[in-house]
Amino acid sequence: xxxxxxxxxxxxxxxxxxxxxxxxxxxxxxxxxxxxxxxxxxxxxxxxxxxxxxxxxxxxxxxxxxxxxxxxxxxxxxxxxxxxxxxxxxxxxxxxxxxxxxxxxxxxxxxxxxxxxxxxxxxxxxxxxxxxxxxxxxxxxxxxxxxxxxxxxxxxxxxxxxxxxxxxxxxxxxxxxxxxxxxxxxxxxxxxxxxxxxxxxxxxxxxxxxxxxxxxxxxxxxxxxxxxxxxxxxxxxxxxxxxxxxxxxx
Amino acid sequence: xxxxxxxxxxxxxxxxxxxxxxxxxxxxxxxxxxxxxxxxxxxxxxxxxxxxxxxxxxxxxxxxxxxxxxxxxxxxxxxxxxxxxxxxxxxxxxxxxxxxxxxxxxxxxxxxxxxxxxxxxxxxxxxxxxxxxxxxxxxxxxxxxxxxxxxxxxxxxxxxxxxxxxxxxxxxxxxxxxxxxxxxxxxxxxxxxxxxxxxxxxxxxxxxxxxxxxxxxxxxxxxxxxxxxxxxxxxxxxxxxxxxxxxxxx
DNA sequence: CCAAAAGTGTTTCCGTTACACCCATGC
DNA sequence: GCATGGGTGTAACGGAAACACTTTTGG
Numbered sequence: 001x002x003x004x005x006x007x008x009x010x011x012x013x014x015x016x017x018x019x020x021x022x023x024x025x026x027x028x029x030x031x032x033x034x035x036x037x038x039x040x041x042x043x044x045x046x047x048x049x050x051x052x053x054x055x056x057x058x059x060x061x062x063x064x065x066x067x068x069x070x071x072x073x074x075x076x077x078x079x080x081x082x083x084x085x086x087x088x089x090x091x092x093x094x095x096x097x098x099x100x101x102x103x104x105x106x107x108x109x110x111x112x113x114x115x116x117x118x119x120x121x122x123x124x125x126x127x128x129x130x131x132x133x134x135x136x137x138x139x140x141x142x143x144x145x146x147x148x149x150x151x152x153x154x155x156x157x158x159x160x161x162x163x164x165x166x167x168x169x170x171x172x173x174x175x176x177x178x179x180x181x182x183x184x185x186x187x188x189x190x191x192x193x194x195x196x197x198x199x200x201x202x203x204x205x206x207x208x209x210x211x212x213x214x215x216x217x218x219x220x221x222x223x224x225x226x227x228x229x230x231x232x233x234x235x236x237x238x239x240x241x242x243x244x245x246x247x248x249x250x
Numbered sequence: 251x252x253x254x255x256x257x258x259x260x261x262x263x264x265x266x267x268x269x270x271x272x273x274x275x276x277x278x279x280x281x282x283x284x285x286x287x288x289x290x291x292x293x294x295x296x297x298x299x300x301x302x303x304x305x306x307x308x309x310x311x312x313x314x315x316x317x318x319x320x321x322x323x324x325x326x327x328x329x330x331x332x333x334x335x336x337x338x339x340x341x342x343x344x345x346x347x348x349x350x351x352x353x354x355x356x357x358x359x360x361x362x363x364x365x366x367x368x369x370x371x372x373x374x375x376x377x378x379x380x381x382x383x384x385x386x387x388x389x390x391x392x393x394x395x396x397x398x399x400x401x402x403x404x405x406x407x408x409x410x411x412x413x414x415x416x417x418x419x420x421x422x423x424x425x426x427x428x429x430x431x432x433x434x435x436x437x438x439x440x441x442x443x444x445x446x447x448x449x450x451x452x453x454x455x456x457x458x459x460x461x462x463x464x465x466x467x468x469x470x471x472x473x474x475x476x477x478x479x480x481x482x483x484x485x486x487x488x489x490x491x492x493x494x495x496x497x498x499x500x
Numbered sequence: 501c502c503a504a505a506a507g508t509g510t511t512t513c514c515g516t517t518a519c520a521c522c523c524a525t526g527c
Numbered sequence: 528g529c530a531t532g533g534g535t536g537t538a539a540c541g542g543a544a545a546c547a548c549t550t551t552t553g554g
Contacts, residue, residue, distance in 0.1 A: 203517075203518075203519085205518095205519085206516070206517065206518085209516095210515080210516085213514095213515080228525060229523085229524050229526075230523075230524070230525080
């Protein structure tokens, strides 16, 4: 719901699939911490999840992909449905009306548009280095630490919490580290991701042992020279194991 | 989409949430086998999943509950979202048009209705004894063995397969047996459910040991007199453990 | 007398957990 | 000289897997 959308509201609405939108909880990992991408319209005072409409002729999953690409520049992204938020909730509609009024649009103009929209929640993991946050004049983006999410618009705090819950439930089936880390990474980074998602501390010796015993990662016998002292060993993922995971899951 | 719905199509359509429907994969357990409930309109030649529209002012989850209650008579049912099927697929629309024509309705009458509807998939587990299949003149219901599902309308075979995949992924978090079995049950029944869902055979000694070690079930020290020889011991679920499971999951 | 179905124990194996010190650098 | 942060090994425990025979009724 950006400026352009509202300026052509009556026309815009002809091209969208009614009754359903997508919202994306986009995770990344940077400086040893899990982060979530949030979005703010200049005319709105609260942050919110990146989301958007579905075009009439567009697959719903494709709409989520498009939203993600529009925001991060990343194609070919890892994206999974986790929950449909389908409460018939006045609060969301009221917030929408307020936003429209901020844009100077009479709220009684388009009754169809003011019906409830259900929101399909997607989570995604992206590599921090590959992201190019694409900002427009009235539309800004920022990464927030997972443990420092502000109060968001609509029910978006609930959506993030639910995403994390669903990720934990599916944890063993998701190639999370693979999506978040660059080609070469350290075991400590992998452990920090696990800790960030699961919300617990993990014994570092046991974690290392477990990772090496699984055939998920392969040592490159190479240390990262850019680090100060103890220069950490680098690993890569075992593509075969990752592919097996991805196959199972589909 | 029953007869009454079509007879009042123009009016019916005023009251429904556009763009989204629900489809339910309802599992039960009977005679040692997992079964799925299917539905057939007399005017249609293929079986399909029970499903339905969402009313304008109705929560999406509530619509799924209502659909389930209308078909099985069961209130207060265990029901979980598992996937949104949102392909922009001509085939579904063509099947819908065909069905409308069977009801004698011109297919170009209501363009809104012929737009793509995304379908939210729910799975559910119900106790066979509590079900009262509610049939109408043009609308019949039948339980099918999980390993003998016929070819269904729309993409409904795909929906069932996905439901099973998602149940397997969440298996440890779902109180499946608890939903499917009566108050008193045998360990063999519980094992058959596991085998049915996971699609594998399970060693009966190990399974028994595991169940007794978990505090999921409690022996009633009582055998089922109605069985022939070896009269099996009866167990009940430990309500506390079940409640913990249900809490985690929400 | 034999087919059917529930019940029963032991051993092996492997993954999980708990736990404390070393080392070289940069400040 | 000390704070930082990655790396290292062992022992105890517990859950998972493999595996075969007994029992009695009903036909």
